[in-house]
Amino acid sequence: MTRPDDVTPLPLAETARLLVLTGAGISAESGLATFRGGGGLWEAEPVEEVATPAAFARDPARVWRFYSQRRAAANAVRPNAAHFALAEAERRMGERFLLVTQNVDGLHAAAGSERLVELHGSLWRARCSRCGRPPFPDRRYPVEPPLPSCDRCAADGRGVAYLRPAVVWFGEPLDAGDQYRVTGFLSRGRLEHAPLLFLAVGTSGTVYPAAAYVRYAAELGATTWLANLERPDNAWAFDHVVEGAATQVVPRLLGLDGF
Numbered sequence: 001m002t003r004p005d006d007v008t009p010l011p012l013a014e015t016a017r018l019l020v021l022t023g024a025g026i027s028a029e030s031g032l033a034t035f036r037g038g039g040g041l042w043e044a045e046p047v048e049e050v051a052t053p054a055a056f057a058r059d060p061a062r063v064w065r066f067y068s069q070r071r072a073a074a075n076a077v078r079p080n081a082a083h084f085a086l087a088e089a090e091r092r093m094g095e096r097f098l099l100v101t102q103n104v105d106g107l108h109a110a111a112g113s114e115r116l117v118e119l120h121g122s123l124w125r126a127r128c129s130r131c132g133r134p135p136f137p138d139r140r141y142p143v144e145p146p147l148p149s150c151d152r153c154a155a156d157g158r159g160v161a162y163l164r165p166a167v168v169w170f171g172e173p174l175d176a177g178d179q180y181r182v183t184g185f186l187s188r189g190r191l192e193h194a195p196l197l198f199l200a201v202g203t204s205g206t207v208y209p210a211a212a213y214v215r216y217a218a219e220l221g222a223t224t225w226l227a228n229l230e231r232p233d234n235a236w237a238f239d240h241v242v243e244g245a246a247t248q249v250v251p252r253l254l255g256l257d258g259f
């Protein structure tokens with residue numbers, strides 16, 4: 001275990017590839033509640049009432065109220081030094097870098113990250129609850145009926161189909177294309193015999209398949225780091241664990257302290 005003051009930068013030599021996985025902890029210092037723990041998001045609203053397809057079918061207005069609150073909370077905060085350091089690392093490393101987040105708050109994109117996989121979707125997109133049109137940008141704050149509905153379904157004579165937040169709810173599958181980008185990035189490093197590095201930041205490691213990425217990366221020969229405020233259950237799976245706040249640890253690990 002390493003303390004933040006003892007952190008040395010990752011060996012990001014010329015050919016090294018870096019996959020970064022972030023969770024709710026990286027946005028905590030921006031002011032957004034994490035998943036578990038004191039003041040955790042799910043304490044106020046039971047998950048089954050607001051973040052499942054069944055909940056949306058039962059009471060779409062309640063689900064939209066919850067997500068409108070989350071949109072308002074995310075809109076009120078700014079990316080922090082950890083988000084900005086990751087965006088800068090991407091600018092320096094180009095295609096040798098990939099950022100995968102479980103967060104839906106949009107802060108990585110706001111910090112300038114572009115090589116970004118939003119595994120659990122984004123608060124800032126909506127999709128139709130009925131037809132298969134792709135998700136699209138949406139920054140409204142619905143709280144009561146009439147809720148936003150799909151203009152394509154209406155035009156096709158399919159009646160009123162509510163729009164829903166384009167986030168992955170409990171019990172829903174992840175996008176196969178997103179997962180392929182992650183596994184493809186890791187296996188290409190192996191093909192090229194490039195040093196592979198894996199860094200997880202601010203994630204409790206309990207939500208799959210993201211929690212399995214560290215093992216997959218290790219099987220492909222990656223050296224693995226975890227930067228987290230406290231030691232999570234799956235800390236044993238990492239070669240290096242740094243206990244500390246993301247804004248302190250991430251810039252140091254990336255060799256960007258005070259850039």
Ligand SMILES: NC(=O)c1ccc[n+]([C@@H]2O[C@H](COP(=O)([O-])OP(=O)(O)OC[C@H]3O[C@@H](n4cnc5c(N)ncnc54)[C@H](O)[C@@H]3O)[C@@H](O)[C@H]2O)c1
Binds near residue numbers: 024025034205245
């Ligand atoms: N900001 C968001 O978008 C957001 C917020 C809450 C939950 N979620 C969703 O909830 C699920 C939760 O899984 P998870 O693993 O991302 O979150 P989690 O809440 O389960 O774990 C967060 C981890 O971050 C650590 N942490 C807290 N503050 C930190 C800091 N300043 N620096 C470093 N680490 C810190 C905690 O110790 C904890 O282990 C995800 O699927 C995610 O989609 C997203």
Ligand SMILES: [Zn+2]
Binds near residue numbers: 132150
């Ligand atoms: Zn539709």
